[in-house]
Amino acid sequence: MPPQLLPASAAAFAPRANTVNVVLSSKVEPWLTQTLKRINRIKRPLNSVPQHQRCLTETLSSSTAIWTLTSLMLPKAPDSELRKDSNPLIEALFNYQLLHVEAYIVHVDMVLRNEVAFKLTPDSIESLIEYHKDIHCVDISANTYSWSEKEMQVKKLHEEFIQAINKFVYRTHVSALEGLEEDGAGELLCGxxxxVKNNIMGLFLPLLPPPPRIVDVVRQPPLLPSSPANANWWSQSTLPSSVPAPVDSWRVIPSSPSTTSSVDSNSLWASMGLTDIQLPSPTPSYSQPYSTSAMFYSSPQVSAPIPSLPLPSMLAQQPCGISVGYGGFNQPWDRYQEYATTM
Incomplete structure (x- = not known):
């Protein structure tokens, strides 16, 4: 993209230069030749590029070379001071004014960008600044709610507009020079x-108030239906202060000392069978251990007597041989039928 070349006179707050910067190509367009011949009262030779450049520079550098870029219909006073009437024509005559936005040419480029640049006149800039301060700022301030920094924000908005309107430069195609008239004045054609009107009105920014602050509301957690109304929800989740220490299983003292006995197990099994086993006295102190088997149905127990079988301690130790039978280690094979009938 070619660089945007503008003279120093196009900068903000810069005064108008004595001459306009005009750059023409090596070949002059026919429409430019016809336009210069039309506006010149005195016939001047236009046979070369330097002659066209000299004629156009002198015409645009004249103090009367003022262009009307657009016209704005603006209110004369804030909305609260405007006249109210049933006839809209009367309201328009008394409440609105027509502001002509004027400018002068600061740059003509027919080589790189084929454009012409306009800068607003000091009178137009002053009129727009006055309207922005006395009417626009008053309306936007009245249409927004108040906050602590409202006046400061309005003042800052007006200062930004002053900078923007002084920097405003309108650029368009060089064909706009077809609207050139005598003494260098003119107006824009073809819409x-x-x-320009849309670009200038875009500089009138609205006042944006700060968004409302969001306040965090801390809500108490709901209570359960079984909890009392005045119970503290958080106090119920605290752990108990005293927790019993773990106890080893071997340190537990039995609840009934009578259930234990010091009788030798070898002598007990040697002197009695399975049917002769009885609990030691005193029996009343014995407590039945807790069992859940009584809660379920079970088949009745068989009450048939259990035959008394010899225990390992009653058998004599002898080496294993062919005489070992199913009845015991000291019984021969020929007594198998006797033991089978008893079982």
Whole structure:
């Protein structure tokens, strides 16, 4: 993209230069030749590029070379001071004014960008700044709610507009020079004035108040239906202060000392069978251990007597041989039928 070349006179707050910067190509367009011949009262030779450049520079550098870019219909006072009437024509005559936005040419480029640049006149800039301060700022301030920094924000908005309107430069195609008239004055053609109007009105920014602050509301957690109304929810979740220490299983003292006995197990099994086993006295102190088997149905127990079988301690130790039988280690094979009938 070619660089945007503008003279120093196009900068903000810069005064108008004595001459306009005009750059023409090596070949002059026919429409430019016809336009220069039309506006010149005195016939001047236009046979070369330097002659066209000299004629156009002198015409645009004249103090009377003022262009009307657009016209704005603006209110004369804030909304609260406007006249109210049933006839809209009367309201328009008394409440609105027509502001002509004027400018002068600061740059003509027919080589790189084929454009012409306009800068607003000091009178137009002053009129727009006055309208922004006395009417626009008053309306936007009245239409927004108040906050602590409202006046400061309005003042800052006005200062930004002053900078923007002084920097405003309108650029368009060089064909706009077809609207050139005598003494260098002119106006934009082909609907270009609407484009300038939209660009200027875009500099009138609205006042944006700060968003409302969001306040965090801390809500108490709901109580359960079984909890009392005045119970503290958080106090119920605390752990108990005293927790019993773990106890080893071997340190537990039995609840009934009578259930234990010091009788030798070898002598007990040697002197009695399975049917002769009885609990030691005193029996009343014995407590039945807790069992859940009584809660379920079970088949009745068989009450048939259990035959008394010899225990290992009653058998004599002898080496294993062919005489070992199913009845015991000391019984021969020929007594198998006897033991089978008893079982």
């Amino acid at each position: 270009k004035s609407d484009e």
